[in-house]
Amino acid sequence: MRQRRVGTLSMGFLLVSSGILLLYAQFKKVEAFELLVKWWPLVFFLLGAEVLLYAFLQKEEKGKISYDVFSIFMIMVIIFVGSGLFALTQTGIAEGLSNVVKAQSYNLQLPEREFILEDSIDKIVIAADQQISLDIRTSTDKTVSLLGACYARADSTETARKLMNDLTVATHITGDVLYIAFDTTRSAGDMKYYARVNEYTVFIPQDRGVEIDGGNYVTIQGEGIKRDWLVKCDGAVITIPADKKTEILAIVNDPNRLKGNTEWEITDNPETGENIGDNTNRAVTNSTVTGRTGTADAENKLSIVCSGDVEVNKI
Numbered sequence: 355m356r357q358r359r360v361g362t363l364s365m366g367f368l369l370v371s372s373g374i375l376l377l378y379a380q381f382k383k384v385e386a387f388e389l390l391v392k393w394w395p396l397v398f399f400l401l402g403a404e405v406l407l408y409a410f411l412q413k414e415e416k417g418k419i420s421y422d423v424f425s426i427f428m429i430m431v432i433i434f435v436g437s438g439l440f441a442l443t444q445t446g447i448a449e450g451l452s453n454v455v456k457a458q459s460y461n462l463q464l465p466e467r468e469f470i471l472e473d474s475i476d477k478i479v480i481a482a483d484q485q486i487s488l489d490i491r492t493s494t495d496k497t498v499s500l501l502g503a504c505y506a507r508a509d510s511t512e513t514a515r516k517l518m519n520d521l522t523v524a525t526h527i528t529g530d531v532l533y534i535a536f537d538t539t540r541s542a543g544d545m546k547y548y549a550r551v552n553e554y555t556v557f558i559p560q561d562r563g564v565e566i567d568g569g570n571y572v573t574i575q576g577e578g579i580k581r582d583w584l585v586k587c588d589g590a591v592i593t594i595p596a597d598k599k600t601e602i603l604a605i606v607n608d609p610n611r612l613k614g615n616t617e618w619e620i621t622d623n624p625e626t627g628e629n630i631g632d633n634t635n636r637a638v639t640n641s642t643v644t645g646r647t648g649t650a651d652a653e654n655k656l657s658i659v660c661s662g663d664v665e666v667n668k669i
Contacts, residue, residue, distance in 0.1 A: 367400055457507045457547060460514040464502035464551070467523055469532070471496045471559060476530040478558055482568035483538040484588060487553040492560035492578030498534070499557040506549040517541075517549035574656070576600060582655050589662035596668040601648035601655045604664040609643045614666040618645040 506514035522537040541548040560578040572587040576594035
């Protein structure tokens, strides 16, 4: 009496077909994960077809049907894994995981943006995300220029550039004030590709007042500053000519955070310190110190409210 083992044929066919799919994915540059997610239901078809075939042959040949326990166990494992993949596919998680596997890192330069200022604009207010760094410089013309660096995770350079180009800079004018806000992150969805701005270099006309709110780290080239500035940030480095008539006032939560090659005049602030603008205690604790440096005959003032270090270097 001939004995037929159900499961052996299905297991063999499954191994062969899996190998073919993987080879196809490798040579055709197709994601193997996507192929497995699409074709795994064939496991049910193979095992069911084998059971029916052997049941038919058993009647014809009066043979005996047995079961290849190990093969069936492995097939059941594959079925459960496949069911899990199906659930992940239906919920969109599989697509997200596939995107994570395919994602690559890209460092890109943002296209330059320029805003020509009318003579009526007296002040520029910049709102920045706490995760980006700002490099602030002055210019002699009437244009605000923005240059930026972007980090992206995507499956191709084209996708990364598309996400980068979707990053916007919002501006609006109220009275004599120009407001600028950065869109620092652009995502294609949960667990998918994204682009994030790391830093911006901003050129500002030297004859306008400036207020900067935010920024993980702010670098200021202060040789061209002619008006009063207010900066609220997590850390700042200011480079300024030694003979420039600018007073620098910094509010921090520890005198050891006042750094650089300049001499600081330090006073304690039992509450919120001097009134150098709205919400001066936004980035620091209630117990603060004020550091001053600059000339007695200062023509303008650079005020900084900072939760981290303030470093002033005179050159």
